[in-house]
Amino acid sequence: MSKILEVKSLNKYFRKPVLFHALRDIDFSINKGEFVSIMGKSGCGKSTLLYILSTMDTDYEGELFFNENKITGKSHNELTQLRNEDIGFVFQFHYLLPEFTVLDNVMMPARKLGLKPYAQIKKDALAKLALLDIEEQAYKKASRISGGQKQRVAIARALINNPNIIMGDEPTGNLDTKNSENVFNILRDLSDTQGLSLLVVTHDKDFAAKTDRVIEMEDGKIIGTGIV
Amino acid sequence: MKNTKLIFDITKTHLLSRIKQSSIAALGVTFGIGTFIILVSFMTGLNGLLDGLILNRTPHIHIYNEIKPSKIQAIDKSASFAETFNVIKSIKPKQNQSRIHNGKTLMDHLKKDDRVMGVCAEVVTKVFYTASSVELNGNVTGIDPYEEDRLFNFGDYIIKGSAEELIRTPQGILLGAGVANKLSINIGNKVQLVTPQGQTFPLKVVGIYQSGLAEFDNVQSYVNLAMAQQLLGEGSNYITDINVKLYEIENAEPMSKFISDKYNLTAIDIKTANAQFETGTSIRNMITYAVSITLLIVAGFGIYNILNMLIYEKMNDIAILKATGFSGKDVQYIFISQAMVIGLVGGVLGLILGHMISIVISNIPFKTEALPTVDTFPVNFNPKFYIIGICFALISTFLAGFLPSLRAKNIDPVEIIRKQ
Ligand SMILES: Nc1ncnc2c1ncn2[C@@H]1O[C@H](COP(=O)(O)OP(=O)(O)O)[C@@H](O)[C@H]1O
Ligand SMILES: [Mg+2]
Numbered sequence: 113m114s115k116i117l118e119v120k121s122l123n124k125y126f127r128k129p130v131l132f133h134a135l136r137d138i139d140f141s142i143n144k145g146e147f148v149s150i151m152g153k154s155g156c157g158k159s160t161l162l163y164i165l166s167t168m169d170t171d172y173e174g175e176l177f178f179n180e181n182k183i184t185g186k187s188h189n190e191l192t193q194l195r196n197e198d199i200g201f202v203f204q205f206h207y208l209l210p211e212f213t214v215l216d217n218v219m220m221p222a223r224k225l226g227l228k229p230y231a232q233i234k235k236d237a238l239a240k241l242a243l244l245d246i247e248e249q250a251y252k253k254a255s256r257i258s259g260g261q262k263q264r265v266a267i268a269r270a271l272i273n274n275p276n277i278i279m280g281d282e283p284t285g286n287l288d289t290k291n292s293e294n295v296f297n298i299l300r301d302l303s304d305t306q307g308l309s310l311l312v313v314t315h316d317k318d319f320a321a322k323t324d325r326v327i328e329m330e331d332g333k334i335i336g337t338g339i340v
Numbered sequence: 341m342k343n344t345k346l347i348f349d350i351t352k353t354h355l356l357s358r359i360k361q362s363s364i365a366a367l368g369v370t371f372g373i374g375t376f377i378i379l380v381s382f383m384t385g386l387n388g389l390l391d392g393l394i395l396n397r398t399p400h401i402h403i404y405n406e407i408k409p410s411k412i413q414a415i416d417k418s419a420s421f422a423e424t425f426n427v428i429k430s431i432k433p434k435q436n437q438s439r440i441h442n443g444k445t446l447m448d449h450l451k452k453d454d455r456v457m458g459v460c461a462e463v464v465t466k467v468f469y470t471a472s473s474v475e476l477n478g479n480v481t482g483i484d485p486y487e488e489d490r491l492f493n494f495g496d497y498i499i500k501g502s503a504e505e506l507i508r509t510p511q512g513i514l515l516g517a518g519v520a521n522k523l524s525i526n527i528g529n530k531v532q533l534v535t536p537q538g539q540t541f542p543l544k545v546v547g548i549y550q551s552g553l554a555e556f557d558n559v560q561s562y563v564n565l566a567m568a569q570q571l572l573g574e575g576s577n578y579i580t581d582i583n584v585k586l587y588e589i590e591n592a593e594p595m596s597k598f599i600s601d602k603y604n605l606t607a608i609d610i611k612t613a614n615a616q617f618e619t620g621t622s623i624r625n626m627i628t629y630a631v632s633i634t635l636l637i638v639a640g641f642g643i644y645n646i647l648n649m650l651i652y653e654k655m656n657d658i659a660i661l662k663a664t665g666f667s668g669k670d671v672q673y674i675f676i677s678q679a680m681v682i683g684l685v686g687g688v689l690g691l692i693l694g695h696m697i698s699i700v701i702s703n704i705p706f707k708t709e710a711l712p713t714v715d716t717f718p719v720n721f722n723p724k725f726y727i728i729g730i731c732f733a734l735i736s737t738f739l740a741g742f743l744p745s746l747r748a749k750n751i752d753p754v755e756i757i758r759k760q
Binding site: 159163166168169188189192193195196197201203207208209210211212216220221223224225226269 | 343346349353354357656657659660661662663664665666667668670753754757758
């Protein structure tokens with residue numbers, strides 16, 4: 113089975129305020145279509161790992177492969193392009209552009225990619241919003257909708273360029289149980305029906321239990337990986 | 341660039357969603373550019389007026405024969421004294437040297453030169469004006485009224501009567517306003533001129549001349565060239581002054597030098613004669629630009645501040661844009677274009693404001709004795725200023741936006757996202 117993402121002997125240091133070894137000899141891979149969760153105590157390095165995997169942080173030792181291509185050492189512009197086209201990211205704090213409409217937010221990465229005409233992008237964005245069941249909010253300002261809705265808009269935005277993988281850093285961490293479940297079900301469904309690869313950091317044991325595989329971390333190391 | 345429209349849409353949303361701050365920044369530019377337009381239009385209008393006051397009617401080259409003792413005395417020409425050290429005391433100039441010898445020939449030469457727009461001959465003499473019991477001394481200049489008007493705008497300074505009237509009346513005289521005032525006479529009256537030779541000529545006043553320079557108007561009058569020659573008892577070849585107008589004022593200096601060398605005459609060019617006016621003009625220009633640049637720097641700091649604040653508020657947006665595939669350059673363009681839009685809108689409004697206030701100023705009545713040709717404030721509506729103004733606005737807002745935009749470009753999205 114082909115791997116969508118792979119890291120080999122990844123190490124990360126923070127030099128300020130004191131030298132701190134944040135990630136130690138991380139080795140793992142994710143197969144295409146797999147839904148993987150990362151668990152671990154607060155401060156164990158989950159977010160740090162995710163920022164490296166998402167190519168936003170390039171200050172690390174080791175090697176990172178995307179779709180079996182080595183991307184360690186690529187230029188900022190190539191990585192920006194990769195992020196735009198192939199990786200969808202969902203943050204803990206919904207992170208929408210508050211002054212733009214929901215629709216504009218979802219369209220933004222596709223307009224940046226610039227492969228389709230505006231009308232087509234708009235149609236796609238409305239389709240993604242419909243997929244997440246919030247198309248009726250499309251023309252509202254992003255700052256005027258609820259937290260659960262924002263998180264679904266963020267997922268729609270992550271999906272707009274049909275990426276190979278979606279990464280989430282505690283995407284349900286800020287939501288109540290009902291909304292949290294709702295978002296999880298959406299992700300699970302995307303994995304099952306569209307074969308999308310997913311890598312999601314979570315604190316929620318129930319959530320993790322329903323993913324294909326859980327990677328457990330402690331103090332910057334992977335201490336276990338397995339099907340729960 | 342394929343992202344231009346997207347970047348502009350983001351810029352627009354950012355600016356419109358904080359319309360208050362954007363407007364204040366733009367108003368700063370409007371104020372700076374508006375002031376620049378008003379100042380520069382008014383100042384150069386004033387310059388033009390003052391230049392016109394002096395330069396328009398001043399010949400580019402004035403040729404005359406200065407009364408001075410001959411440099412070469414008879415003894416210097418004699419071979420027998422060539423080796424000796426000769427001292428002559430109390431050298432006096434020859435009487436009646438003011439005439440330009442071969443004046444007509446010189447004029448013909450000048451008229452053929454294609455740098456020359458026109459040439460006027462003059463005869464200048466001292467006289468006494470008498471009317472009833474008042475006696476005044478003064479100057480009378482014999483002129484060719486038609487040419488003087490064509491070349492030196494003579495007609496602009498005739499406040500009563502006209503140059504044509506003088507041409508039609510051989511025995512006519514155009515009195516200086518001060519002279520007419522002191523003699524209490526007006527158009528149609530007679531005035532007696534007494535020449536240095538003691539002859540008396542009754543002339544008819546056909547007009548009043550006012551240059552705006554009182555000391556000039558208190559003594560000066562004009563008659564026809566032939567009349568002046570008659571006053572002095574000279575023939576039609578007698579000329580004391582030649583005034584030259586050129587197409588290019590820059591040629592005045594070399595030409596005057598050439599004439600004084602070749603013809604052994606005094607030839608003064610306009611720049612030498614009026615050096616102080618150019619200094620005045622350049623100082624006024626300097627003040628205009630200094631004040632405008634100061635205002636724009638203040639406006640620029642306003643924009644710099646507002647953009648810095650905006651970027652601080654928009655940290656999250658910048659992080660999201662970068663996380664979802666916008667490059668540092670894209671983000672930089674977003675903020676630079678915000679500065680430029682502020683500059684463009686503020687600048688255009690500034691041009692409109694400046695233009696409107698300039699129109700108002702140019703309609704304010706401004707009447708003064710000294711400037712008979714002016715009845716409102718002088719304003720120079722030169723399109724050049726509007727082009728300079730908008731360039732000023734764009735350049736200064738670009739500079740003000742550049743540093744903040746560079747900061748936005750270099751923001752590390754991970755740092756922002758981690759802080760949440
Ligand atoms: N910019 C930084 N400089 C120094 N230390 C950092 C920085 N960011 C994170 N850390 C440290 O690295 C460790 C891992 O952080 P993080 O990846 O955010 O943990 P998690 O997401 O698992 O809660 C923590 O101990 C944190 O204090
Ligand atoms: Mg974290």
